[in-house]
Amino acid sequence: MTIQFSAGPQALGYLHQTIRYSLYVMMENLGRQECYLRIEKLDDIEVVDGDSTLNSIQVKQTSKNLTNRSTDFWKTIRVWSENLRAEKLKLPETILSLATTAKAPDNSIASLLRQENRQPDLALQRMLEETKNITSSLKDEFAAFTTLKPEQQKSLVNAIQIYDRTPDIEEVVKKIKARFFAVHLEHRDEVFDGLQTWWFSQVVSHLRSNSETQLKVSSIEIKLAELNDRVKPKLLQTPFLLDEKAPGDYDWDNRTFVLQLRLIDLPSERKELAKDDFYRASRLRNWLVDELHIRELTAYDERLKVEWRERFFAKEMPHNAVGDEVIQQKVGREIYNEVILHINIPIHADFTDIRFTRGSYQILADIRDNLEIGWHPNFKEALQKLLTDNK
Numbered sequence: 001m002t003i004q005f006s007a008g009p010q011a012l013g014y015l016h017q018t019i020r021y022s023l024y025v026m027m028e029n030l031g032r033q034e035c036y037l038r039i040e041k042l043d044d045i046e047v048v049d050g051d052s053t054l055n056s057i058q059v060k061q062t063s064k065n066l067t068n069r070s071t072d073f074w075k076t077i078r079v080w081s082e083n084l085r086a087e088k089l090k091l092p093e094t095i096l097s098l099a100t101t102a103k104a105p106d107n108s109i110a111s112l113l114r115q116e117n118r119q120p121d122l123a124l125q126r127m128l129e130e131t132k133n134i135t136s137s138l139k140d141e142f143a144a145f146t147t148l149k150p151e152q153q154k155s156l157v158n159a160i161q162i163y164d165r166t167p168d169i170e171e172v173v174k175k176i177k178a179r180f181f182a183v184h185l186e187h188r189d190e191v192f193d194g195l196q197t198w199w200f201s202q203v204v205s206h207l208r209s210n211s212e213t214q215l216k217v218s219s220i221e222i223k224l225a226e227l228n229d230r231v232k233p234k235l236l237q238t239p240f241l242l243d244e245k246a247p248g249d250y251d252w253d254n255r256t257f258v259l260q261l262r263l264i265d266l267p268s269e270r271k272e273l274a275k276d277d278f279y280r281a282s283r284l285r286n287w288l289v290d291e292l293h294i295r296e297l298t299a300y301d302e303r304l305k306v307e308w309r310e311r312f313f314a315k316e317m318p319h320n321a322v323g324d325e326v327i328q329q330k331v332g333r334e335i336y337n338e339v340i341l342h343i344n345i346p347i348h349a350d351f352t353d354i355r356f357t358r359g360s361y362q363i364l365a366d367i368r369d370n371l372e373i374g375w376h377p378n379f380k381e382a383l384q385k386l387l388t389d390n391k
Helices: 009-028 071-085 120-130 139-146 150-159 171-177 185-208 217-236 256-263 268-290 297-314 325-342 354-364 379-389
Strands: 035-039 045-049 052-060 095-100 160-163
Touching: 009 035, 009 045, 009 171, 009 185, 009 217, 035 185, 035 217, 052 071, 071 095, 071 139, 071 150, 095 150, 120 139, 120 150, 150 160, 171 185, 185 217, 256 268, 256 325, 256 379, 268 297, 268 354, 297 325, 297 354, 325 354
Parallel strands: 052 095, 095 160
Antiparallel strands: 035 045, 045 052
16 A cells, blocks of 8 residues: 655545544544544444444545535535445444534534534435435435435434534644643654554554454553653653752651651661652652653552562561560661662662652651551551550
């Protein structure tokens, strides 16, 4: 299959409807994991979910108005009429969409079939009136519609959705980029270029298979994540918060993670380092979610907990530790050192600073309502006693 990307209207129209608009449709359906597209099967684009066609779309790029005798309008009606007669369309389950860059003039048939202020009965009446004035240019189109049974005509018109003044070949690019919610603004051009190149190859393979291979919506999500990962490192290489210090005017002594450090009698200098790690990690975790839309923090924390359990429960207690708080504190410091000094689990392959892991452990040790991480061999009971004694 060879496509000449010239400035000719035909080539531009094909690029618009087959490549870019189909990509736009995919982006509009993100999150629908079972959805896929078919291109140039029954229609320009079909949105399919399982065995059901949800939306059958005709795409037109033109500067002409969508008047009552518009060739684009009636050719589309002909395609749908013939598919309905051949029982290739299931109505009313399937929406029949005409997406065009043209404008539907006020009070035209097409304007009566927009999503807003729909009047399908009046549209049907006017369509039948138009078909009485047969011209050579629309003869076959009129015939395809008028030879349908009245109930078929009605069900077809009821299923039609007109989307006039849709984005043209350039504007649709902006619409696609606007759906890149997980991509930083300065990298959207780069991600779009990669996505469009990949999508072109997918469409070519799809068409070569006679539109039998599925263009899955989920594949777009996977590709977007892959392309975004390529540009994320540029942002992650700038750990702009890692050199900040914890504010000194904050009441740190009542934080649960600080009380846990007190339980193992950690030196004050190391407590200060822990506060800095906690503060930086808290800021960075918020930044990762808000700016990079990283959603893996829950899974990341679970990995931290697994590594903590390996150290905590593998630690052998001396025989004389029971009842001896000094020995238990020493064991707690050993557990703390093994975790804080030796575990480094990056949240991202290009963000490996151990201080983020350390700070994340302090954050987990700070969750008082559902305490799972601690350093003292009996941290839950010891913390409860400490809180009771402080009242």
